[in-house]
Amino acid sequence: MEEKKIIKVKCFRFDPHKDEKPYYDTFEVPISGKMSVQDCLVYIRENEDPSLAFFINCRLGFCKRCLIRVNGKSCFSCLTNVEEDITVEPLIKDKIIRDLWSKNS
Amino acid sequence: MGEVEKFFDRIISTDLLIVGSEGAGGHAAIEAHSHGTDVLIVTKGKIGQCGASQMAGVDFNVDGKTAKILGFDGDDRDSPERFFEDLVREGLYLNNQKMVEKYVEYAPKAMKDLMDWGMRIYGYDSVHTEEMARGITSAGTLWVAAIRKKVKELKIPMLEDTMLIDLLVSDGRIAGAVALSIKSGETVLIKCKAIILATGGWHRAYSFNTGSYDLSGDGIGVAYRAGVELISMEMVQFCPITMVWPPKDRGSIALYVLSCIDPFDKYIQLVNNKGERFMEEYDPINLEKSTKEIVSIASELEVENGRGGPHGGIFLSLKHLRTKFIDAIIRIANNRIKNELKDTRYEFITLIPELLEKCKTEDIEVGNAAHYMGGGIKVNENTETTIPGLFAAGECSGGLWGAVRVASACTEVGVQGIIAGGVAPKYVKKVEQAEINKNQVKEILDRINKPLMRDEGITPNELTKKIHEISGQKVGLIKEGILLKEAIGELEKIINNDLENLCITSTKSKELNDEWIKAIELRNILTCLYLSAKSSLIREESRGEFYRRDYTNTDHDNWLKTIVMKQKNGELDIKFEKPVVTKISLPKGKLTYQEAIGVATASLKRE
Numbered sequence: 001m002e003e004k005k006i007i008k009v010k011c012f013r014f015d016p017h018k019d020e021k022p023y024y025d026t027f028e029v030p031i032s033g034k035m036s037v038q039d040c041l042v043y044i045r046e047n048e049d050p051s052l053a054f055f056i057n058c059r060l061g062f063c064k065r066c067l068i069r070v071n072g073k074s075c076f077s078c079l080t081n082v083e084e085d086i087t088v089e090p091l092i093k094d095k096i097i098r099d100l101w102s103k104n105s
Numbered sequence: 106m107g108e109v110e111k112f113f114d115r116i117i118s119t120d121l122l123i124v125g126s127e128g129a130g131g132h133a134a135i136e137a138h139s140h141g142t143d144v145l146i147v148t149k150g151k152i153g154q155c156g157a158s159q160m161a162g163v164d165f166n167v168d169g170k171t172a173k174i175l176g177f178d179g180d181d182r183d184s185p186e187r188f189f190e191d192l193v194r195e196g197l198y199l200n201n202q203k204m205v206e207k208y209v210e211y212a213p214k215a216m217k218d219l220m221d222w223g224m225r226i227y228g229y230d231s232v233h234t235e236e237m238a239r240g241i242t243s244a245g246t247l248w249v250a251a252i253r254k255k256v257k258e259l260k261i262p263m264l265e266d267t268m269l270i271d272l273l274v275s276d277g278r279i280a281g282a283v284a285l286s287i288k289s290g291e292t293v294l295i296k297c298k299a300i301i302l303a304t305g306g307w308h309r310a311y312s313f314n315t316g317s318y319d320l321s322g323d324g325i326g327v328a329y330r331a332g333v334e335l336i337s338m339e340m341v342q343f344c345p346i347t348m349v350w351p352p353k354d355r356g357s358i359a360l361y362v363l364s365c366i367d368p369f370d371k372y373i374q375l376v377n378n379k380g381e382r383f384m385e386e387y388d389p390i391n392l393e394k395s396t397k398e399i400v401s402i403a404s405e406l407e408v409e410n411g412r413g414g415p416h417g418g419i420f421l422s423l424k425h426l427r428t429k430f431i432d433a434i435i436r437i438a439n440n441r442i443k444n445e446l447k448d449t450r451y452e453f454i455t456l457i458p459e460l461l462e463k464c465k466t467e468d469i470e471v472g473n474a475a476h477y478m479g480g481g482i483k484v485n486e487n488t489e490t491t492i493p494g495l496f497a498a499g500e501c502s503g504g505l506w507g508a509v510r511v512a513s514a515c516t517e518v519g520v521q522g523i524i525a526g527g528v529a530p531k532y533v534k535k536v537e538q539a540e541i542n543k544n545q546v547k548e549i550l551d552r553i554n555k556p557l558m559r560d561e562g563i564t565p566n567e568l569t570k571k572i573h574e575i576s577g578q579k580v581g582l583i584k585e586g587i588l589l590k591e592a593i594g595e596l597e598k599i600i601n602n603d604l605e606n607l608c609i610t611s612t613k614s615k616e617l618n619d620e621w622i623k624a625i626e627l628r629n630i631l632t633c634l635y636l637s638a639k640s641s642l643i644r645e646e647s648r649g650e651f652y653r654r655d656y657t658n659t660d661h662d663n664w665l666k667t668i669v670m671k672q673k674n675g676e677l678d679i680k681f682e683k684p685v686v687t688k689i690s691l692p693k694g695k696l697t698y699q700e701a702i703g704v705a706t707a708s709l710k711r712e
Binding site: 015017018032033034035036039045046049050051052053056057058059060061062063064065078079081097098099101103 | 150151154155159160245246288289317318319350351352353354356357450451452455456564565566609611612614616617618619620
């Protein structure tokens with residue numbers, strides 16, 4: 001079997017209706033097999049915090065809508081492999097609807 | 106403001122509402138617009154970036170004779186008549202033949218539209234059939250980009266990131282629809298005279314599927330609640346050789362596509378966890394090139410008997426090839442995909458070479474994923490449903506394919522989009538806007554808000570897990586009465602209890618609340634899965650994509666009939682209908698499953 005490894009995903013959080021300013025939540029995600037940033041976010045939403053807002057659709061690089069910032073670099077979340085701890089932020093930090101999804105997404 | 110309007114955040118009036126913006130919905134909108142009709146598109150994502158079409162391989166079908174007129178090489182031996190016959194034969198005679206006639210007739214127009222809108226074409230090829238070249242190949246992403254460009258050019262109004270919640274029906278005909286903005290959580294009342302549903306399949310009922318995240322059977326769910334007839338819900342196509350592992354690639358059919366293309370098809374072998382090339386046992390003549398159905402069932406039987414991989418699949422192997430030979434295959438693939446076709450899709454330019462490289466040292470775990478929904482909203486050849494003013498096009502509709510879809514679904518959705526986009530404008534001209542029923546609106550809005558108001562109950566994630574366990578174990582590829590009965594009982598419990606007890610506690614925000622959207626989708630997913638299980642239990646035979654372990658014959662004498670379902674006074678009403686016949690009369694007799702699909706050499710028994 002594949003070896004399992006726990007990584008930390010530090011996530012940008014912001015609900016403009018509730019929060020005065022953005023903050024970060026850190027989640028532990030078990031990595032088993034090659035996983036994408038999006039797989040980690042799905043794991044968090046299904047197991048840790050269902051309120052996390054992010055974009056998901058085709059999961060395989062077709063829709064090109066899941067642009068996100070990982071460790072400061074812009075990328076598609078479904079196409080980006082995760083091996084170590086990461087920091088996940090929206091592409092643009094203004095006009096946030098919630099968390100990782102801005103009005104321009 | 107009227108009594109009904111005050112319940113909504115937003116009110117829009119249009120003549121024709123089209124739900125869905127891609128292969129079927131987008132094409133329908135462009136066609137309806139050309140008839141001067143006032144059209145509004147409501148789509149769950151962004152046009153060109155949602156639904157199933159973008160992910161398609163992609164190929165379109167036109168008979169070889171007409172293809173020549175369109176400027177392709179074509180095939181003189183072919184004709185529209187022959188194409189029609191192939192479709193009915195492949196569908197094992199359960200097709201609505203009037204719909205098949207329209208498919209063949211409109212296929213060239215659907216193709217020509219896309220060419221006129223600037224869709225780049227890769228080539229003309231023998232796709233789906235060994236004998237006849239009928240396939241015009243391109244890429245799903247190029248297809249939806251062409252539609253998007255045209256819709257934008259025509260300035261067709263659109264509500265994006267907006268989900269259909271329910272249909273509004275007054276005096277037995279369409280009066281409008283209720284929708285929800287996924288981004289803002291605003292409720293939208295759409296007053297209209299007619300609706301075309303183009304919402305695609307219900308892949309999300311299965312944990313392992315090849316579709317996009319938005320395919321939750323919304324169109325089928327809302328139609329059923331409105332009392333519309335559904336047909337052939339038991340017909341679910343599973344795609345073999347779909348990536349099972351690792352998580353990042355799960356659901357990709359890239360290797361399946363590769364396994365169908367010359368010369369790659371010659372080299373791909375499927376093996377079990379003992380390294381045995383198991384197709385030798387099931388179909389020693391055709392091996393991996395047997396039909397999709399036989400390969401799927403054989404893979405499933407291997408897994409069932411403990412010969413599968415750690416994640417529930419079997420393995421694609423190139424271990425019989427030397428490393429240098431695999432390098433050559435990678436070079437051929439790269440040359441064709443990147444240089445000749447100039448494809449830019451991740452699956453083709455990155456994933457396939459990566460996986461082939463990996464095959465030098467290990468096997469790749471692959472399996473059967475829910476891929477295409479053959480049944481759906483019952484329509485006639487004019488895409489009319491059983492409710493006046495309601496039309497359905499594409500995968501959410503049913504009746505065209507019968508028991509197997511071999512030919513192109515991309516052509517289906519374009520054809521039906523054109524037909525719906527032509528027929529609905531005529532209907533719109535004949536009728537006045539119907540009055541909207543206030544009680545119906547109140548009931549719908551109360552229902553969707555309830556999970557947000559509850560503080561206790563079952564969460565959408567918990568319920569999804571329960572449903573996926575049932576679909577994966579009991580309503581999968583190989584069906585069996587005893588398991589279907591269990592599934593039906595469990596799903597009834599879920600529908601009566603859990604579904605009415607959903608709660609959203611992580612955030613009560615209505616903006617981008619994934620849990621809330623899931624809660625609404627789950628009602629549609631459950632409707633589809635439940636009706637599919639019911640329909641599967643009723644059909645006591647095996648036919649094409651439908652395989653019952655306890656009834657393995659294809660029984661023309663008793664089962665050349667479709668199962669039609671609708672909701673009547675809150676109860677499920679089931680009836681049988683003979684397939685619509687125009688030219689090919691229905692055969693008689695009982696065949697083995699294998700004989701019926703033309704691979705009499707295959708045996709589905711091992712152990």
